[in-house]
Amino acid sequence: MSIINQNSDTIAAIATIFGHSSIGIIRISGTLTYNITKKILGLIPKDRKASYLPFKYKNDIIDYGIAILFNRPNSFTGEDMLELHCHGGPIILNTLLNYIISMPNIRIANPGEFSMRAFLNKKIDLVQAESIVDLINSNSLEFSKESINSFKGNFSYKIKNLIKIVDNLYSHIEAMINFPDDQLEQLSNDMIVSNLNNIINSINKLNEQVKNNIILRDGIKIVIVGEPNVGKSSLFNALIGCNNAIVTSFPGTTRDVLRYCINLDGIIINISDTAGIHDTNNFIEKIGIKHSLKEIKTANHVLLVVDSTNCEIEQLDCIYNNFIKIVNNIPITIIRNKADLSNENITINKLERYYVVTISAKLKSGLNLIFDHIKDLYIKNNYKCNTINKHRYFNILHNATLHLIRGKQHHLYYDILLEELKHAKHYLDSIIGNVYDDKLLDKIFSKFCVGK
Numbered sequence: 001m002s003i004i005n006q007n008s009d010t011i012a013a014i015a016t017i018f019g020h021s022s023i024g025i026i027r028i029s030g031t032l033t034y035n036i037t038k039k040i041l042g043l044i045p046k047d048r049k050a051s052y053l054p055f056k057y058k059n060d061i062i063d064y065g066i067a068i069l070f071n072r073p074n075s076f077t078g079e080d081m082l083e084l085h086c087h088g089g090p091i092i093l094n095t096l097l098n099y100i101i102s103m104p105n106i107r108i109a110n111p112g113e114f115s116m117r118a119f120l121n122k123k124i125d126l127v128q129a130e131s132i133v134d135l136i137n138s139n140s141l142e143f144s145k146e147s148i149n150s151f152k153g154n155f156s157y158k159i160k161n162l163i164k165i166v167d168n169l170y171s172h173i174e175a176m177i178n179f180p181d182d183q184l185e186q187l188s189n190d191m192i193v194s195n196l197n198n199i200i201n202s203i204n205k206l207n208e209q210v211k212n213n214i215i216l217r218d219g220i221k222i223v224i225v226g227e228p229n230v231g232k233s234s235l236f237n238a239l240i241g242c243n244n245a246i247v248t249s250f251p252g253t254t255r256d257v258l259r260y261c262i263n264l265d266g267i268i269i270n271i272s273d274t275a276g277i278h279d280t281n282n283f284i285e286k287i288g289i290k291h292s293l294k295e296i297k298t299a300n301h302v303l304l305v306v307d308s309t310n311c312e313i314e315q316l317d318c319i320y321n322n323f324i325k326i327v328n329n330i331p332i333t334i335i336r337n338k339a340d341l342s343n344e345n346i347t348i349n350k351l352e353r354y355y356v357v358t359i360s361a362k363l364k365s366g367l368n369l370i371f372d373h374i375k376d377l378y379i380k381n382n383y384k385c386n387t388i389n390k391h392r393y394f395n396i397l398h399n400a401t402l403h404l405i406r407g408k409q410h411h412l413y414y415d416i417l418l419e420e421l422k423h424a425k426h427y428l429d430s431i432i433g434n435v436y437d438d439k440l441l442d443k444i445f446s447k448f449c450v451g452k
């Protein structure tokens with residue numbers, strides 16, 4: 001049964017980690033909170049005041065601790081809530097919890113159920129709820145700061161603003177259709193298109209921020225690809241700073257995907273070395289190439305290595321064109337390796353559609369150019385962006401944009417335009433949870449810990 005259908009129950013859970021510790025907290029939320037409070041404390045403490053009291057288990061005192069009662073609606077969940085701060089022994093906590101749930105119509109909370117009630121009671125929106133999980137799971141101070149910003153509502157504010165703008169445009173066009181004779185300001189076709197463009201640009205900017213924050217949380221995945229023997233594994237070893245990959249002069253040395261993680265100015269960079277991609281009848285190499293292609297699919301960036309001793313500059317466009325299809329438009333930087341043999345300068349050049357970095361993996365020359373290039377592309381300026389990182393948001397914002405673009409294409413047909421605006425608004429609404437379905441809530445809140 002969906003957790004949403006059990007909303008009238010009073011719930012209780014241990015909110016602190018299991019084990020022996022100095023303090024352990026039990027949380028209770030729901031209409032029967034007062035009954036539980038009276039049973040455990042023998043009185044109703046003042047609202048939102050910490051009271052040091054004996055905690056009763058049947059007729060015994062099981063502990064002395066701090067109790068805080070939060071009267072609805074001024075609580076995290078919006079319901080009556082009680083927090084019992086006990087000594088952190090599992091026996092004390094479990095005995096009290098079992099005692100509480102032995103009372104009628106009270107049960108153990110599901111994971112995330114307190115937060116879900118906070119959402120359903122409109123204390124927080126969906127973005128804020130999700131930022132709680134991020135905050136708890138954060139592995140870096142930067143990401144914690146982003147999560148707390150989001151919890152404060154920064155990202156939600158931007159979405160709400162966009163919803164308002166889409167809504168206003170919708171109402172205006174609708175009024176123009178329904179009340180053509182009114183004194184209403186008539187939006188020209190150009191004005192409609194310009195409005196739509198502004199909204200699309202704002203969404204694109206927001207999506208850039210979301211993308212950057214995904215990087216802040218998950219890091220950047222860089223996959224090294226190229227033909228056999230061009231020096232992919234040598235580059236991999238040079239970038240990670242140790243000889244993890246086997247390097248030989250035999251083409252087809254690497255078959256498995258090798259992965260290593262480095263830290264570049266606080267951002268995690270996941271680097272993969274792959275088998276050389278070429279036409280081969282060798283059964284094992286073929287499997288390796290299949291793995292290479294699979295690895296590319298999840299990359300943020302591809303380093304396409306070529307051997308500068310046998311690849312003319314004029315050939316690069318053709319090589320790029322072939323590979324960009326294979327990597328499905330993931331950004332490519334071409335690495336011209338073995339500059340020590342071709343006697344080329346260690347440089348980085350920007351061509352029309354891609355960068356070319358000339359290096360020697362063997363001499364470890366030019367590695368700083370690659371690192372700076374990655375930093376320029378993914379880290380600088382974008383590092384702090386006051387939003388939260390969610391693939392969910394990314395996909396929804398993308399879908400909203402598709403509808404707005406379609407609206408723009410059909411802006412002369414108001415009925416189609418209105419329909420597209422309605423879809424776009426629906427997507428934006430679903431980010432903050434103005435619209436939702438049980439499945440989505442189950443999916444989001446089941447990731448929470450019990451007691452949160």
Ligand SMILES: Nc1nc2c(ncn2[C@@H]2O[C@H](COP(=O)(O)OP(=O)(O)OP(=O)(O)O)[C@@H](O)[C@H]2O)c(=O)[nH]1
Pocket residue numbers: 226227228229230231232233234235246247248249250251252253254255274275276337338339340341359360361362363
């Ligand atoms: N002189 C010179 N030799 C290099 C350089 N980079 C790699 N090599 C040599 O080129 C050969 C192939 O290098 P690898 O790093 O194994 O090449 P790979 O692309 O991983 O090859 P496969 O795994 O077979 O696809 C080795 O003999 C390396 O020592 C370089 O910058 N300069």
Ligand SMILES: [Mg+2]
Pocket residue numbers: 232233234245246253254274
């Ligand atoms: Mg190799």
